[in-house]
Amino acid sequence: MAPASRPPTATPPAASSSRIDSPSLKAALAMALMHYNRLPSRAAAAAGTSTPPLTHWKRKAKERKREILRLREELKLLQDGVRGEETEPPVASCRCHFFDGCGDLQPPLPPGGGDHWVDEVLRRRFLRLARWKEKRRRLDRSLPVSSLMEFNREDEIQQLSLSTDFLVELSDGIFAKRDSMSSFATFSHQAVDFILASLRNILSTKRERELVEEIIDGLVARLMKRMCTISENNCTSDSGSVDCSDAQFSVQHLFRKLGQEEFIGQRIILVVSQKISNLSEMLLLVDPFDDSFPDMHGNMFIMIQLIEFLISDYIKKWLCCEQFDKNFFEEWVRSILKARKDLEVLENINGLYVVYIERVVGRLAREVAPAAHQGKLNLDVFSKLLC
Known part of the structure; x- marks a missing residue:
């Protein structure tokens, strides 16, 4: 009697089970799932809720x-x-009010x-x-x-x-x-x-x-x-x-x-007063019947008027300025006094020159009287304003 044969023994799949139970593989799968969950869904992308960065920068470019x-x-x-x-x-299209009050004395303060x-x-x-x-x-x-x-x-x-x-x-x-x-x-x-x-x-x-x-x-x-x-x-x-x-x-x-700014206003008065002195010398030599005489006559009045405007409008403001230049102040005051002396020579030609410049000097004397007593103007110069 032949002995019974043994059934074949099944060998366990040791290799495959070891690969599935590997900790590194489990960690890799977990990280892949996390990364996949973070990606925007196709439905959201199709709906336009988020713009890919590449498309955004292409549009900017x-x-x-x-x-x-x-x-x-x-x-x-x-x-x-x-x-x-x-x-x-x-x-x-709106109207500019910059030239409102042009020619008026003492305009309202801004x-x-x-x-x-x-x-x-x-x-x-x-x-x-x-x-x-x-x-x-x-x-x-x-x-x-x-x-x-x-x-x-x-x-x-x-x-x-x-x-x-x-x-x-x-x-x-x-x-x-x-x-x-x-x-x-x-x-x-x-x-x-x-x-x-x-x-x-x-x-x-x-x-x-x-x-x-x-x-x-x-x-x-x-x-x-x-x-x-x-x-x-x-x-x-x-x-x-x-x-x-x-x-x-x-x-x-x-x-x-x-002339609102003292730095510009004082320089304007100095230049204008010097121009008045120069023009007075020219009027002594020009023929009254010359074609240019009426224009020179008009320029004289417009310059005297400009000095009166600046003194009336801003002299008090200039004297209160922290950066007020006292030396320059005294220089243009002397220049105005010289212009008055030069215009006195033209009194026989046109007495209105002297009348207008005397009005300017009188206004200047009234305005700078406090400054003269404060030492901002030489008293000798101030005394000449009062003469």
């Missing part, structure tokens, strides 16, 4: 490229001279106790306009653009120089009738405000004073030349947008507004 192309096209058109006056920002404030938006708009004007002027003259055109936002001195040039160019335009009185009032208002604000910022830092004096002296000299220019045609305002229709009186009003 396309927008930036379109902006660069647009700016390049504008620059090309500007350099080719295709763009004309339509590039200039439009003038606001609101806020005379504190001056320039809105940042208007400041940036004026800078863009002034830079555009400067670039157009250089391109029209076919001059290469120098490094001075690379303006620094933080450089107040360059901005001050730019705004003074812009104001002088506006004055030339009003004499040549290139600009209407409405646009002249608006732009000159912005220019004067910008000059005063920039000057105050620079003087507060007490830096580059000599350079600032040179810029302001140049501004006063150039505006004085335009105010006393013998012009054949005076500007008129048909729309009645400003009270003053004469271009010379418009420049006089610019002087009056700029």
